[in-house]
Amino acid sequence: MIEGGCLCGGVRYEISGELLEMCFCHCQMCRRVHGAPFGSYGAIRPEQRRYTRGEELIAEYQSSKDAVRTFCSRCGSKLAFQNSQTPDEIWIPAGTFDGDPGIRPTYHIFVDSKAPWFEITDDLKQHSEEPE
Numbered sequence: 511m512i513e514g515g516c517l518c519g520g521v522r523y524e525i526s527g528e529l530l531e532m533c534f535c536h537c538q539m540c541r542r543v544h545g546a547p548f549g550s551y552g553a554i555r556p557e558q559r560r561y562t563r564g565e566e567l568i569a570e571y572q573s574s575k576d577a578v579r580t581f582c583s584r585c586g587s588k589l590a591f592q593n594s595q596t597p598d599e600i601w602i603p604a605g606t607f608d609g610d611p612g613i614r615p616t617y618h619i620f621v622d623s624k625a626p627w628f629e630i631t632d633d634l635k636q637h638s639e640e641p642e
């Protein structure tokens with residue numbers, strides 16, 4: 511069981527089972543939405559997540575034709591990224607996990623859009639855009 515939530519504590523969630531994978535995304539939208547050099551995400555199946563508090567605070571922003579980003583309307587914390595082309599997976603911003611999610615990020619995506627002031631110094635696989 512992985513637990514997590516937003517900055518203000520208004521929204522809390524539980525994830526059953528294990529994360530499918532973790533990765534870092536360097537696309538400009540993830541950089542803007544996180545206010546950071548990249549986004550870090552853990553992937554799950556939709557049925558793995560259950561909100562335990564604050565569903566009334568949850569807001570959504572459609573950031574592109576296929577993508578919806580979920581966040582807490584009180585504190586702004588990001589809570590999910592979903593793409594309608596891949597409805598069987600949800601990407602949870604890893605900074606919202608309480609503790610150790612058990613697995614580790616294994617790759618970077620959208621490295622071609624990387625912030626010019628940030629240097630990737632690990633040995634993880636780098637994809638210029640999305641992996642196939």
Ligand SMILES: [Zn+2]
Pocket residue numbers: 516517518519520521582583584585586587
């Ligand atoms: Zn909040």
Ligand SMILES: [Zn+2]
Pocket residue numbers: 535536537538539540541549620
């Ligand atoms: Zn991204």
